[in-house]
Amino acid sequence: xxxxxxxxxxVLQTIPTIAFILVVTFILVRLLPGDPASxxxxxxxxxxxxxxINAKLGLDQPIPVQFLYFxxxxxxxxxxxxxxxxxxxxxxxxxxxxxxxxLTGMAALIALLVAVxxxxxxxxxxxxxxxxxxxxxxxxxxxMPVFYVGLVLLTVFAAKLRWFPVGGYGQNFLDDLxxxxxxxxxxxxxxxxxxxRNLRAxxxxxxxxxxxxxxxxxGLRARVIMTRHVLRNALISTVTLFGLSIGTLxxxxxxxxxxxxxxxxxxxxxxxxxxxxxxxxxxxxxxLALLVSFTFLLTDIVQAWLDPRVVR
Amino acid sequence: xxxxxxxxxxxxGGLKVRGLTTTFATPRGLATVVDGINLDVAPGEIVGLVGExxxxxxxxxxSIVRLVREPGKVSGQVEWQGRDLMAMREADLRKVRGAEIxxxxxxxxxALNPVLPVRLQIEENxxxxxxxxxxxxxQRALELMNxxxxxxxxxxLDEYPHQFSGGMRQRVMxxxxxxxxxxxxxxxxxxxxxxxxxxxxxLKLILDLRDRFGMSVVFVTHDLGVVAxxxxxMAVMYAGRIVETGTVAQVFAEPHHPYTxxxxxxxxxxxxxxxxxxSIEGMPPxxxxxxxxxxxxxxxSFATDRCRAERPPLESFAAGREVACFHHQTVAAMAEAA
Numbered sequence: 001x002x003x004x005x006x007x008x009x010x011v012l013q014t015i016p017t018i019a020f021i022l023v024v025t026f027i028l029v030r031l032l033p034g035d036p037a038s039x040x041x042x043x044x045x046x047x048x049x050x051x052x053i054n055a056k057l058g059l060d061q062p063i064p065v066q067f068l069y070f071x072x073x074x075x076x077x078x079x080x081x082x083x084x085x086x087x088x089x090x091x092x093x094x095x096x097x098x099x100x101x102x103l104t105g106m107a108a109l110i111a112l113l114v115a116v117x118x119x120x121x122x123x124x125x126x127x128x129x130x131x132x133x134x135x136x137x138x139x140x141x142x143x144m145p146v147f148y149v150g151l152v153l154l155t156v157f158a159a160k161l162r163w164f165p166v167g168g169y170g171q172n173f174l175d176d177l178x179x180x181x182x183x184x185x186x187x188x189x190x191x192x193x194x195x196x197r198n199l200r201a202x203x204x205x206x207x208x209x210x211x212x213x214x215x216x217x218x219g220l221r222a223r224v225i226m227t228r229h230v231l232r233n234a235l236i237s238t239v240t241l242f243g244l245s246i247g248t249l250x251x252x253x254x255x256x257x258x259x260x261x262x263x264x265x266x267x268x269x270x271x272x273x274x275x276x277x278x279x280x281x282x283x284x285x286x287x288l289a290l291l292v293s294f295t296f297l298l299t300d301i302v303q304a305w306l307d308p309r310v311v312r
Numbered sequence: 313x314x315x316x317x318x319x320x321x322x323x324x325g326g327l328k329v330r331g332l333t334t335t336f337a338t339p340r341g342l343a344t345v346v347d348g349i350n351l352d353v354a355p356g357e358i359v360g361l362v363g364e365x366x367x368x369x370x371x372x373x374x375s376i377v378r379l380v381r382e383p384g385k386v387s388g389q390v391e392w393q394g395r396d397l398m399a400m401r402e403a404d405l406r407k408v409r410g411a412e413i414x415x416x417x418x419x420x421x422x423a424l425n426p427v428l429p430v431r432l433q434i435e436e437n438x439x440x441x442x443x444x445x446x447x448x449x450x451q452r453a454l455e456l457m458n459x460x461x462x463x464x465x466x467x468x469l470d471e472y473p474h475q476f477s478g479g480m481r482q483r484v485m486x487x488x489x490x491x492x493x494x495x496x497x498x499x500x501x502x503x504x505x506x507x508x509x510x511x512x513x514x515l516k517l518i519l520d521l522r523d524r525f526g527m528s529v530v531f532v533t534h535d536l537g538v539v540a541x542x543x544x545x546m547a548v549m550y551a552g553r554i555v556e557t558g559t560v561a562q563v564f565a566e567p568h569h570p571y572t573x574x575x576x577x578x579x580x581x582x583x584x585x586x587x588x589x590x591s592i593e594g595m596p597p598x599x600x601x602x603x604x605x606x607x608x609x610x611x612x613s614f615a616t617d618r619c620r621a622e623r624p625p626l627e628s629f630a631a632g633r634e635v636a637c638f639h640h641q642t643v644a645a646m647a648e649a650a
Contacts, residue, residue, distance in 0.1 A: 208381075210422035216379055217417075218437045218488065219410030228436070229425055236427070307427050308472045 006304050006311040014297055021289040026070050029282045030063075074286060080279035084272075089283035092268060097287060099169060099264035103180050103256065104249045107187035108242070114188065115195035120226070122196070123203035134196070142193035146252050150186040150259040157182060167261035183260040187252050191245050198241050202234035209233070236307045243299025247292045325393070326528055327353040327376070327496055332388035334368075334375045343599040345371045347552035348388070350626070351530075353496065358522060358529040360543035360560065362536065362575070364596050368552040369532040370418075373498045376530075377409050392496070411441040414489035418501035420481035424473040430457075430484050431469040437491040456487040460517060479510035483517070490521065497521075497529045503538060515542050536575060540564060545632075548572045551597055551607035554626055558633040568629070568640035570612045606637070614639045 037045065037053040054060045057080075058069050073079065079089035118138075122131040141149070158166045170176035206212065207230055215229045254266035261267075265284060272280035304310045334346035346368045353359050361369045375386045378397065390397040392413065397405060409415075417423035425433060434453040438444050444452060450469075457465035460483040473481055482502060489497060499518065503511040519542055522529060531543055539546050539560060546563055548556040548571065556569040567573040574592035594611040597603055605622050609615040618638055626636040637643065 210417055210419055211425040213374075213379060213381075214415075214417055214423045214485075214488075215425070215436075217377065217409055217415040218440060219406045219408070220436060220440050221406070224436065224440075228428070233425070233427055308429075309426060309474050 002308075002311045003304060007301055010297060010300050010304075014293055017293045018290065021286060021293065022071055022074060023067075025282055025285045025289070026067055028285070029278055079283035079286070082272075082277055082280045084275040084277045084280075089279050092280060093265065093283055093287050096263060096265040096268045099262060100250070100253050100257070100266055101291075102176060103184055103187065103262065103264060104246065104253055106177070106180055106184035107191065107249055107253075108246065110184055110188035111192035111195055112242070115192040115199060116231075118192075119196045119199035119203060120231075123200045123207065126204055135200075138193040138196050141189045144189075146186060146190065146255050147259055149189055150183065150256055153182050153186055154259070169263055180262070183256045183262060186259075187249060187256050190252075191249060194245060195238060195242060199234060199238045202237050203230060206230050206233045232306060236303060239303050239306060240299060243295055243302075246295040250288055250292065325355040326357070327351070327530075328389075328391040329376065330389040330391070332372065332375055332386070332390060334371055334380055334384055334386045336384050338600065341600045344602070345384070345552055345599055346375050346386075349549075349554055351547060351554070353528045353530055355495070355528055356522060356526045357545065358519075358531055358543045360539040360546040361530060361532045361549060362534065362539055362546055363549035364534060366596055366599075367549040368599075369534075369549050370500050371552075372549070373415070373500050373530060373532050376498060377413055377415065378405060379409075379415070407441065410437050410494075411492045412494055413496045413498065414492070414494035415498040416482075416485050416489045416500065416502045419505055420478055420485050421473075421505070423485055424481060426473055429470050429472055430476070433484070434469075434488050434491055437488055441492045452491070453487075456490055457484075459490065459521075460484075460487045461513075462487070479506055479513065482506060482510075482514055486514070486517065486521075490525075493525055493527075495527060497527055498532075499529055500532045501534070502531075504533070504535070511538070518542065548575065551602060552599060553607065553636065554634075555608070555636045556634065557626075562633060566644050568633070568635040568644045569608075569637045570614050570639075570643050571608050573643055573646075574611075614643060 037050040037057075037059070041049055041053070051060070058066060061069070077090050079093070081088055082092060085092065118134050122134045125131045154166060158164045164182045165179050168179060170179040212225060212229050215225045220229075250266075253264060254269060256262070257264045257266040258270060265288070268280065269284050271277070272284065329349055329351040332346055332349040332351075333344065336343045336345060349372055351359070351361075351372075361372060363369050371380065371384075374380050375388075376390050376397070378386055380386050386398065388398060392408065397408065400408070424430070431450070431453055434456060435449045438449045438452055442449075453469060454465055457469060462468055462480055462483050468476070473484070476484060482505075486502070497518070502518070503514050506514060515538060518529060518531075521527060531539070533539060543560050545557065545559050547554045548563070548569065550571050556563060556567070556572045563572060564576065567576055571592070577591075592611055597607055597610070603610055604620060606612070606615070606619045606624050609619040612619065614637075616639070622638075624636045624638050626634050628634050629640065
């Protein structure tokens with residue numbers, strides 16, 4: 001099975017990526033102004049205390065040694081303790097990240113559910129009224145900033161119509177879905193516009209292909225032609241775009257979580273930055289970076305599965 | 313080989329095309345790509361459709377099974393085994409396509425779906441028209457790969473088009489077309505994209521299949537050598553119309569249309585005295601503003617005022633022979649003299 005070989009090689013390729021992520025986060029945190037000890041102790045720190053804390057955190061060691069300690073700690077799941085919240089960082093991430101994952105996952109799903117059928121309608125009515133309406137609407141959606149769309153949805157559907165909660169997070173899975181619907185829709189809007197544009201163009205390209213005519217000459221049903229021959233080929237480029245957009249979606253989650261008061265990783269990140277909570281910033285950066293590189297891995301695998309020409 | 317007449321009764325058997333016309337509305341005006349084509353194909357017969365690029369050969373083929381894209385409009389009558397394909401509902405036509413009438417395309421590179429294994433592309437044709445189960449379909453796919461002469465068929469079934477050579481891809485396409493043992497094969501330049509040795513193998517394969525399964529073939533090509541090697545009868549197309557028909561032997565020996573004469577003159581012959589190859593002066597006309605009268609007149613050395621004013625109809629002048637030219641006797645006489 002050539003696909004398995006491809007997956008194996010692709011997984012090996014993530015090793016240098018992860019190493020790079022670790023080096024960059026390590027350096028970034030050390031480049032930030034101010035040092036952790038002063039942040040913990042406040043204005044009235046005396047040198048002796050600073051030195052004591054630096055020794056405790058291993059910050060008096062040479063940089064390469066610090067990096068080894070850092071790497072070892074990351075791999076054992078020890079990301080240090082939050083300065084502000086006095087809790088292990090890994091615990092905070094375990095609590096907050098799933099919320100963000102659910103929000104972005106839901107947004108991605110909504111974007112797909114909206115973009116795929118609409119790009120079909122637009123592509124097959126190319127130049128007609130449905131095409132113009134769909135594209136026009138999404139053009140507007142694409143040009144509005146996420147926080148603004150969020151506020152509009154909040155005002156209309158939560159504050160005025162009271163169909164959805166104004167913010168916060170649910171008590172169980174279904175309640176979570178209910179709470180996350182508006183924020184996820186907010187996030188999904190620009191992504192679905194991007195996907196729509198791409199998929200519409202891809203479908204138009206594929207529909208004119210010889211193999212689609214050949215499929216018609218075989219006497220296949222229209223549904224089979226559309227899914228097996230058109231959609232599958234059109235999705236190849238869109239899948240890549242979709243995977244790459246997940247990173248942007250996580251960035252958008254930071255804003256959306258703030259607007260909708262959702263206790264997710266995005267808001268944790270903002271709080272940590274305001275509080276100069278270095279261990280949290282560092283831990284979250286690593287977690288999000290790993291998440292994004294994992295999404296890219298998954299994207300490449302899906303793409304290889306869709307397009308056998310990639311595997312060779 | 314019997315000399316078939318164009319008026320031969322093909323009811324219950326072959327294909328009978330009457331007044332087939334395909335037009336495209338373009339921003340610059342209406343383009344008539346196929347203009348009132350009449351064509352008969354008897355069971356087991358191979359008819360060659362010959363002409364320059366853009367003469368409407370491929371479009372004629374696609375129009376027969378209504379495989380013309382928007383904004384193309386097809387009209388006329390296509391009688392297939394007593395039924396009119398033009399009047400048929402899309403759902404009924406779907407059952408004819410790929411089952412009774414199969415098609416092969418010119419470009420084996422682009423006509424196969426690049427992301428699906430060959431097995432699926434053969435089997436989906438069986439799923440669409442038969443009740444065969446998974447195992448039977450696989451069995452049949454394997455059988456087809458063997459019929460068209462693909463070595464190591466068992467292993468190659470699960471491979472993708474990009475893993476096949478050009479000639480092998482064309483064989484795969486033929487295997488797909490043959491899946492449901494069609495009665496008529498519409499072959500659109502099936503050998504043009506291949507090199508000569510492979511071309512020869514594919515032609516032999518098609519002839520062999522005709523003999524084994526009694527299949528009729530409409531063979532579109534611009535290659536007169538291919539016509540001579542494979543076809544029983546031929547129809548020459550120019551600017552969307554048929555200008556001459558007859559058996560291959562008749563047309564090659566005694567062309568009656570100046571255009572046919574020009575086409576034949578541009579092919580070198582082995583054994584004949586070496587002389588300059590003739591070429592037809594000028595370019596084929598644009599299909600939107602065809603010249604008045606005979607569409608060929610601007611390029612024709614026989615043209616008179618009548619040709620410029622009046623369009624010559626396609627008329628029978630001998631058994632099984634038709635030509636659309638006012639001066640065909642002169643043309644034929646000159647060919648004999650030469």
